[in-house]
Amino acid sequence: MSQLHDRGISGLEWPAFVDLSIQEKAALLMAEGREFHVLLAQQFNRNRLEVLGNLATAIRRIAKSEAGMKFLGSMLAHRRAMLYFTQPSTRTFLSFCAACQILGIQIGEVRDTATSSECKGETQEDSVRTFSSYFDVIIMRSKIGGLAERMAWVLSQSERPVPIINAGSGKDQHPTQALLDIYTLQRSFEKRDGIDSKKIMFVGDLARGRTVRSLSYLLTNYSNVKLYFVAPEPLQIGEDVLAMLKEAGTECEVRYDFDALIPEVDAIYMTRIQDEWDSEQGASTKIDTSKYKFAVRHLDIMKPDAVIMHPLPRRDEISTDVDHDPRAVYWRQMRNGMWVRAALISSIFRRDSEILRYHEEHFSLS
Ligand code: ASP
Numbered sequence: 001m002s003q004l005h006d007r008g009i010s011g012l013e014w015p016a017f018v019d020l021s022i023q024e025k026a027a028l029l030m031a032e033g034r035e036f037h038v039l040l041a042q043q044f045n046r047n048r049l050e051v052l053g054n055l056a057t058a059i060r061r062i063a064k065s066e067a068g069m070k071f072l073g074s075m076l077a078h079r080r081a082m083l084y085f086t087q088p089s090t091r092t093f094l095s096f097c098a099a100c101q102i103l104g105i106q107i108g109e110v111r112d113t114a115t116s117s118e119c120k121g122e123t124q125e126d127s128v129r130t131f132s133s134y135f136d137v138i139i140m141r142s143k144i145g146g147l148a149e150r151m152a153w154v155l156s157q158s159e160r161p162v163p164i165i166n167a168g169s170g171k172d173q174h175p176t177q178a179l180l181d182i183y184t185l186q187r188s189f190e191k192r193d194g195i196d197s198k199k200i201m202f203v204g205d206l207a208r209g210r211t212v213r214s215l216s217y218l219l220t221n222y223s224n225v226k227l228y229f230v231a232p233e234p235l236q237i238g239e240d241v242l243a244m245l246k247e248a249g250t251e252c253e254v255r256y257d258f259d260a261l262i263p264e265v266d267a268i269y270m271t272r273i274q275d276e277w278d279s280e281q282g283a284s285t286k287i288d289t290s291k292y293k294f295a296v297r298h299l300d301i302m303k304p305d306a307v308i309m310h311p312l313p314r315r316d317e318i319s320t321d322v323d324h325d326p327r328a329v330y331w332r333q334m335r336n337g338m339w340v341r342a343a344l345i346s347s348i349f350r351r352d353s354e355i356l357r358y359h360e361e362h363f364s365l366s
C-alpha cells in the first residue's frame with residue numbers, strides 16, 4: 001500500500017468529516033487528483049469520466065486475446081480484494097469478481113452476516129478492520145446509507161488504510177453503477193457528439209432508486225443535457241436531486257406523460273420499484289405504475305438512434321419482447337460494468353499507465 005494513501009480523510013475527526021457537504025467530501029476524496037476510496041458519484045468530473053472510459057475500452061480490447069488476458073492477469077496478481085456484500089446483488093458482485101479476476105486479483109467474500117462474526121455481535125467497524133488485515137481493497141454493499149463513508153474514515157485512522165469502494169449504499173449512492181451508465185452513454189453516443197445536448201428520461205421508482213441519484217449527479221458534467229423524471233407521484237424524484245441539478249445549471253423537468261415523451265428523448269433509463277424500502281409490506285402495490293412500463297409498441301415511437309437502459313434487475317417494467325431490439329442496450333450496459341470496474345481498480349492501484357501503454361503498442365495502428 002506504500003505509494004497509495006487517503007491523505008484527504010485521515011486528518012479529520014469523524015464529526016468534522018461527516019458534517020462536510022457532499023462537494024467538500026468529494027474534493028477531499030480527490031485531493032490527489034484521482035480516487036483512492038470510491039464513495040460518491042460527485043468524486044468524478046468530466047475529465048475523470050473520459051479517462052476511465054478510455055481505460056475501460058483499452059481493457060475491453062486487450063481482453064479479447066489470450067496474450068492480452070495474460071498481460072492483464074499479471075497487473076495485480078499480488079493484490080487481494082474483499083467483497084463485503086451484506087445486501088443482495090447479482091451483477092455488481094459478479095462483475096467486481098470478474099474485474100478482479102481479469103486483473104489477477106484474488107478475492108474473498110462475506111455475503112451474509114449470519115455466517116460472519118457480526119452474528120456474534122462484532123461491529124461493522126471491527127469487521128472492516130479485520131478485512132483490511134488480510135486484503136488490499138474492500139468493495140462493499142450495504143443497506144445502510146453512508147456506511148461506506150464511515151468505514152473509509154475508520155480505516156483512515158488505522159494502520160491499514162486500504163481503499164473502500166462503495167458498491168451500493170442504502171438509498172443514497174451507487175457510484176460505480178453510475179460510472180458504467182456513463183460509459184454506456186459515451187459508447188452509445190460516440191458517433192453523435194457524445195453525451196452533450198442529449199435528452200435523458202428516468203422512469204420508475206425515482207424516489208428510492210440510488211442509481212438514478214448517482215447518475216443524475218454525473219450528468220451535470222455535460223453541457224446542455226436535459227433530464228426528465230417520469231414516475232407516479234409517490235415515487236417521484238427527491239427535492240434534493242432537483243435542487244442539486246438546479247444549482248449545477250442542468251435543465252430538468254418532473255413529468256407524468258411517459259408515452260408522450262418517448263419520441264423526444266435520446267435515452268430512456270427504466271428502473272424497478274424498490275419495494276424493499278416500503279414502510280409497510282405491500283405499500284408499493286397500491287401505487288398505479290401501469291403507465292410507466294416500456295412495451296413493444298413503444299419501439300415504434302422511439303427515435304431510431306435512442307437507447308433503452310436499465311440498471312437491472314428488472315421485473316415487468318420492460319417487456320422481454322423488447323430485448324431483441326438493437327436499441328435495448330441493458331445487457332451491454334451490464335457487461336460494461338465489468339470493464340469499468342476493472343478500469344477503476346487498475347487506476348486505484350496505479351496500473352493504468354501500463355495498461356494504456358500496452359493498448360497503444362498493440363492497438364493504435366489497428
Ligand atoms: N441493482 C440496482 C441497485 O442495487 C438497481 C436495483 O436493484 O433496482 O441499486
Ligand code: CP
Binds near residue numbers: 093168177313
Ligand atoms: N445493477 C445492480 O446493482 O445490480 P445488482 O443489484 O444485481 O448488483
